[in-house]
Amino acid sequence: MTLLLASETSSRLVHLSPVDLVIIVFYFGLVLTIGFYLKGRSNTGEDFFMAGREMTAWIAGLSFLSANLGALELMGWAGAAYQYGILAAHWYWIGAIPAMLFLALVMMPFYYISKTHSVPGYLKLRFGESSRALSSVSFAFMTVLMSGINMYSMALVLKIVLGWNINFSIIVSSATVAIYVTLGGLRSAIFNEVLQFILIWAGALLIPILGLIDAGGWSGLKARIATNASAEYTHLWSTLGRFDGNPMGIHWTGIVFGLGAIISFGYWTTDFLVVQRVLAAKDLRSAKMAPIIGAGFKMIVPFIVILPGLLAIAVLPMKLTGEAQAIATGGHSYNEVLPLMLARYCGPGLLGLGITALIAGFMSGMAGNVSAFTTVWTYDIYRALIKKNGSDGHYVNMGRWSTVVGVIISVGTAYLVMDFKSIMDYVQALFSFFIAPLFGTVILGMLWKRATSQGGFWGLLAGTLSSIGMWAWVKVDPTALRYVALSPHARDMAENMYRALWSWVICVLVTVVVSMLTAPKPESELKGLVYGVTEIPSEGDVSVFQRPWFWASVVGASLVAVNIFFW
Amino acid sequence: MKTGGSLSIWLFIGFSLLVNGVLIFGAGVYQVFHPPMEKVVLFQLHANVWWGGILAVIGAIYCIYFAPGKGRV
Numbered sequence: 001m002t003l004l005l006a007s008e009t010s011s012r013l014v015h016l017s018p019v020d021l022v023i024i025v026f027y028f029g030l031v032l033t034i035g036f037y038l039k040g041r042s043n044t045g046e047d048f049f050m051a052g053r054e055m056t057a058w059i060a061g062l063s064f065l066s067a068n069l070g071a072l073e074l075m076g077w078a079g080a081a082y083q084y085g086i087l088a089a090h091w092y093w094i095g096a097i098p099a100m101l102f103l104a105l106v107m108m109p110f111y112y113i114s115k116t117h118s119v120p121g122y123l124k125l126r127f128g129e130s131s132r133a134l135s136s137v138s139f140a141f142m143t144v145l146m147s148g149i150n151m152y153s154m155a156l157v158l159k160i161v162l163g164w165n166i167n168f169s170i171i172v173s174s175a176t177v178a179i180y181v182t183l184g185g186l187r188s189a190i191f192n193e194v195l196q197f198i199l200i201w202a203g204a205l206l207i208p209i210l211g212l213i214d215a216g217g218w219s220g221l222k223a224r225i226a227t228n229a230s231a232e233y234t235h236l237w238s239t240l241g242r243f244d245g246n247p248m249g250i251h252w253t254g255i256v257f258g259l260g261a262i263i264s265f266g267y268w269t270t271d272f273l274v275v276q277r278v279l280a281a282k283d284l285r286s287a288k289m290a291p292i293i294g295a296g297f298k299m300i301v302p303f304i305v306i307l308p309g310l311l312a313i314a315v316l317p318m319k320l321t322g323e324a325q326a327i328a329t330g331g332h333s334y335n336e337v338l339p340l341m342l343a344r345y346c347g348p349g350l351l352g353l354g355i356t357a358l359i360a361g362f363m364s365g366m367a368g369n370v371s372a373f374t375t376v377w378t379y380d381i382y383r384a385l386i387k388k389n390g391s392d393g394h395y396v397n398m399g400r401w402s403t404v405v406g407v408i409i410s411v412g413t414a415y416l417v418m419d420f421k422s423i424m425d426y427v428q429a430l431f432s433f434f435i436a437p438l439f440g441t442v443i444l445g446m447l448w449k450r451a452t453s454q455g456g457f458w459g460l461l462a463g464t465l466s467s468i469g470m471w472a473w474v475k476v477d478p479t480a481l482r483y484v485a486l487s488p489h490a491r492d493m494a495e496n497m498y499r500a501l502w503s504w505v506i507c508v509l510v511t512v513v514v515s516m517l518t519a520p521k522p523e524s525e526l527k528g529l530v531y532g533v534t535e536i537p538s539e540g541d542v543s544v545f546q547r548p549w550f551w552a553s554v555v556g557a558s559l560v561a562v563n564i565f566f567w
Numbered sequence: 568m569k570t571g572g573s574l575s576i577w578l579f580i581g582f583s584l585l586v587n588g589v590l591i592f593g594a595g596v597y598q599v600f601h602p603p604m605e606k607v608v609l610f611q612l613h614a615n616v617w618w619g620g621i622l623a624v625i626g627a628i629y630c631i632y633f634a635p636g637k638g639r640v
Contacts, residue, residue, distance in 0.1 A: 019594045023587055030583055037574070059576065191576045198580050202587065206618055210609050315608075347598060347607050349591030350615045356587075 013161045013336070014343040020352025027199065027356045028176055031192050031363070035180025038188045045392045048185035048399050049375045050117055050280050057286040059194055061293030064277040065301075066193035069200060070150050070365020074305060074358060075157060079334030081309025082320055084248045085225075085233025086566060087240075088309065089302045094260040097559045099268035100295035101552045103278070104288045107269050109536045110446050111279060112287045113528045118279075119272045119442065120380040126445040126529050127456030129384065134460055135441075136380035138434045139272060140373055144406055145430070147369035148413025154362035155414065161339040161355065170414055173359070177367045178407040181374070182400050189371040190277060196360035203350075203357025204304040207338070210345040211311035224314035233313065236566040249491035258497025262504045263432065266439035273372045285539050288548040295555045299562070312337045315344070366410070373406045374399050429471050429496065436500035437463025440507035448515075449523065449530045455515030463507025470499045573635055581629025588623025591615050 016024075042048040055063070080088040116122040120139060124132035155169035180188050215221040225233050232239045232246055239245050240252035268274060268291075281287035312320070318332060320340075326333035332340060342354040378399045383390065390398075441460045444451045473480045474495060482488040485498040526533045544550050595615030602610075 017594070019590050023590055026586060027583075030579065034576075034579060191579070194576055195580055195583060199583065199587075202584065202622055206614055210612070210614060213612070214609060344608050345614065347594070347603070347610065347615050349594035349619060353587055353591060 013339055014351060016162060016352060016355070017348040019349050020355065023349065023352035024356055024359070027360065028172070031180055031195065032176060034191055034195070035183040035188045038184030038191065041187060042183070042185040043393075043396065045395050045399075047187065048396045049379065051185070051187035051190055053280055054282045055190060055277075055280045055286070055290075056282060057289035057293060059190060060278050060281040060286060060290035062197045062297070063190040063193040063280075064274055064290055065294040065297050066197035066200075066364045067274055067277055067368030068365075069197065069301070069361050070146075070368070073365070074200070074204075074361040075153060075335050075338060077305045078309045078312075078337040079320075081306040082312050082337050083309075083334050084246075085229070085313075086236055086306065086310060087246060087248045087250070089236060089306045089566070090255050090259060091264075092298055092302045092306070093559055093562060094255065095264040096268060096298050097295050097555060098260060099264040100291045100298065101556060102265065103269045103275070104291040104295075104548055105552055107442075107446060108278065108287050108291065109284060110529060110531070110534065111275065112281075112284050113534065113537070116279070117379050118376055119270050119275055119438075120376055122529075123441065123445070123456065124380070124384070126526075127441070127451075128453040131441065131453070131457045131460060132380055132384065134457065134464075135434075135438055136376050136384075138464070140376050140381060142430060142434060143273065143369045143373040143376070144409045145413055147366050147373070147406070147410035149417060150362055150365045150369065151410055152414040152417040154359065154366075157335075157339065157358060157362075160336060161343075161358075170411060173363060173366070174407050174411050177363055177370060178404055181367055181371055182403045185399065186276065186280060186371050186375070189367045190280060192367060193277075193364045196364040199353070199360045200357045200364075201304065203353040203355075203360075204308075204338075206350060207341045207345060207354075208303055208307040208311065211308060211315060211341065214345075215311055215314045221310060221314050225310060229313050233310070234566070236563060238567055243487040243489040243494070248493055249489055250494040250497065251487065251490075254485070254490075254494050254497040254501075258494075258501045262436050262439065262500045263497065265443075266435035266500070266504070270438045270442045271435060272376060273368050276372050276375060277368075284537055285542075285546075285548065288539075289551070292548055292551045292555060296551070296558075299555065299558055308341050309337050312341055316340060370403055370406045370410065374402045377402045377406070429499075432496050432500045433464055433467045433471070433503070436467065436504045437507035440504045441511065444508060444511050445530070447531045449526055449532055450515055450520050451511060452515045452518045452520050454518045455511040455513075458514045459507045459509075459511025462510040463503045466506045467499055467503035470502060575633040577629055578633040578635070581626045581633060583626070584622045585626030585630055588619050588621070588626050590619070592619030592623055595619055 041052070046052055077088055077091065111122060114122060114125055116125060118136075120132045120136035123135055151170055151174055154173055155166040158164040158169040159166050180192060212218065212221065215224055222231070222234050225231070230247070237252065240250065240255060243249055243251050278287050278290045281290050320326070320332050320334050320337065321329070323333045323335065325331070338358065342351060346354050378395050382398055382402075383395060437460050440463055441456050444459070445456055470484050474484055479488070481490055481495060484502070485495045487494075490498070523533050528534050539547060592615070595613055599613060599616065
């Protein structure tokens with residue numbers, strides 16, 4: 001181990017003291033302890049895959065958000081903020097909050113009342129087996145791929161920051177996640193995600209606090225950014241009137257309709273990675289409150305992710321570049337923003353906690369992917385297509401084994417990424433292939449009782465294939481960008497937004513047309529699945545402060561306020 | 568929320584904050600009396616002393632509040 005650790009120490013960014021190492025080792029010990037402690041509570045399928053459906057709103061809500069705070073989220077968006085300025089915050093505010101509130105108030109009752117164990121499971125109940133098969137296979141494929149990306153990102157950071165060998169980092173982190181998820185199932189993943197969420201904040205919060213002191217407060221920060229980059233970097237909306245008027249090369253329609261209306265709603269309401277956490281809530285009110293609590297915290301995550309990226313523009317003495325240029329010149333890349341800021345402000349102890357925060361983020365993302373994969377594989381693929389009549393214990397054993405296999409496939413993916421680094425970009429594109437059309441299918445299924453099984457399947461397939469087709473079209477003929485993204489000046493991020501929008505529109509159109517040409521299900525079969533034929537249970541006689549709509553209104557008003565403040 | 572047996576997840580979180588806080592606070596106090604040759608930016612604020620102290624106090628409160636046998640979840 002010493003050899004592995006020391007093999008690449010020459011290029012390290014920071015040097016850990018003994019107390020930093022103790023903090024990191026203590027973290028690994030604690031997550032494993034929680035896994036072993038919960039081993040006795042994961043013997044049934046309901047316990048292993050759904051955490052017994054007994055989580056409080058706070059646990060489910062923090063876990064819901066933590067599962068999303070993975071490698072790409074922490075490191076990637078801090079780097080994006082350095083590259084694109086405060087525009088990156090759109091992915092936290094308009095690109096997340098409305099969708100999370102919509103999930104809580106509109107969609108959660110149907111997921112919860114139907115007692116489904118997964119999003120593909122809901123599609124089975126609403127549209128039949130073919131829609132479930134299509135969505136579960138694509139989801140399983142995407143999930144292990146994303147888990148591998150998470151793993152590789154973490155190993156790369158540990159190599160750059162600490163000089164640790166990539167193989168050592170991958171083996172230790174993946175083995176730790178495999179052990180605690182295999183032992184305790186979803187309950188262990190959720191509890192560790194809550195711990196990881198707290199540690200992420202404890203380790204990362206000092207960077208913006210000290211950074212703002214260093215930069216002379218918000219006004220000092222803006223003045224320095226205007227000098228070092230451009231004043232446009234601190235405006236959220238006022239530069240979005242033209243594609244070439246802002247650092248991201250995007251128009252406000254892409255942000256509002258592509259990101260705000262389609263991609264974010266697709267991700268936050270139909271990606272089982274996050275929805276699974278809320279399905280584990282103990283009752284409907286908790287299930288509705290969990291995404292609202294998550295939304296409240298999501299509002300302030302930019303403080304530890306976006307703000308450090310902006311502060312880096314103002315205070316770092318060196319200029320960061322893209323990955324390829326950084327490797328060629330021996331400089332630092334955008335993705336190293338957080339470690340560079342950690343190294344700038346954090347002494348012994350704090351550095352260990354900051355590194356722990358990064359590792360915790362990576363592990364929560366990885367565990368989220370692995371536990372979601374395990375459930376979809378076992379219930380929606382193995383039980384549905386391979387072995388239909390196994391015992392509950394058989395499926396729990398399959399869940400444990402598929403956790404291990406999922407981690408092993410993720411490790412393989414991590415090594416694949418090393419050889420094909422551009423796959424990071426492809427994964428983002430692949431992600432949008434499946435999520436945007438899936439949202440079209442699920443939302444029509446929930447809100448329109450006339451949607452038929454055939455309509456759901458063909459709409460989902462058409463949306464997915466058209467998204468892949470548009471991506472391939474631009475790859476083969478780059479000038480096609482002017483049609484897909486409405487402008488030849490659009491960049492990758494803008495292209496993703498518009499491709500998602502069109503694939504959603506195609507999915508909805510095909511679903512509607514095919515549904516109108518085919519026979520609908522009788523209303524008696526739609527109870528508990530569709531708006532208009534489902535009685536939503538009362539929240540009981542509780543005060544206004546305990547009602548989900550009240551807190552959703554508070555979060556919604558805060559969203560409007562921050563967008564106006566940073567206009 | 569209870570974990571497997573009788574322990575709350577918040578107890579684990581409190582324990583983690585307490586241990587990390589004490590370690591960071593201790594490292595910070597040591598640096599006050601033995602300043603390093605290469606100092607971080609804003610070293611004079613001694614962030615590890617007060618941040619470690621804050622984490623330790625919050626962690627201790629959680630450990631006491633969610634101690635086993637108190638029935639809190």
